[in-house]
Amino acid sequence: MEIIRYPADILRQKTEAVSQIDQETAELAAAMLTTMVEGHGIGLAGPQVGQLLSLFVAQDENGKPYVFINPEITGTSLETVGYEEGCLSLPGIYEEVIRPEAVQIQAWNEKGRFFKMECSGLIARVVQHELDHLKGTLFIDYLTPLKRDRLLKLYEKKSRQ
Ligand code: NI
Numbered sequence: 333m334e335i336i337r338y339p340a341d342i343l344r345q346k347t348e349a350v351s352q353i354d355q356e357t358a359e360l361a362a363a364m365l366t367t368m369v370e371g372h373g374i375g376l377a378g379p380q381v382g383q384l385l386s387l388f389v390a391q392d393e394n395g396k397p398y399v400f401i402n403p404e405i406t407g408t409s410l411e412t413v414g415y416e417e418g419c420l421s422l423p424g425i426y427e428e429v430i431r432p433e434a435v436q437i438q439a440w441n442e443k444g445r446f447f448k449m450e451c452s453g454l455i456a457r458v459v460q461h462e463l464d465h466l467k468g469t470l471f472i473d474y475l476t477p478l479k480r481d482r483l484l485k486l487y488e489k490k491s492r493q
Pocket of ligand 1: 420421
């Protein structure tokens with residue numbers, strides 16, 4: 333699958349819930365996982381592959397793959413932490429973003445099974461970043477205008493190379 337890059341409009345659009353989890357959904361999730369791994373990413377959301385659907389794939393620090401369909405955050409820690417984020421739709425740029433250290437998430441997997449997960453550390457970071465994609469939010473939106481401008485200039489420069 334082709335990964336859509338910033339500033340494509342689709343990255344700013346809101347997704348719709350997956351109405352039925354079927355074979356097609358499972359194939360989409362599998363293709364997204366392959367694309368994520370090939371792109372050396374640890375998360376990939378629907379809009380990034382041209383699908384305005386509420387789903388994303390991710391892997392934890394051990395490389396274990398996860399599929400989150402119609403995900404929802406049901407709890408966040410008060411404690412926050414800074415971590416340097418990047419995005420497959422904004423290749424080559426990275427910046428620290430502060431987010432809750434831990435989150436509780438609920439979703440369905442590609443087999444249609446409902447699950448809840450307590451996330452902390454890297455997977456908590458990925459889950460929050462990918463959930464943002466489903467609402468049209470990108471990690472650069474958290475930066476100060478000055479930092480964002482500087483980073484986007486660097487991105488444009490790298491994109492031309
Ligand atoms: Ni991203």
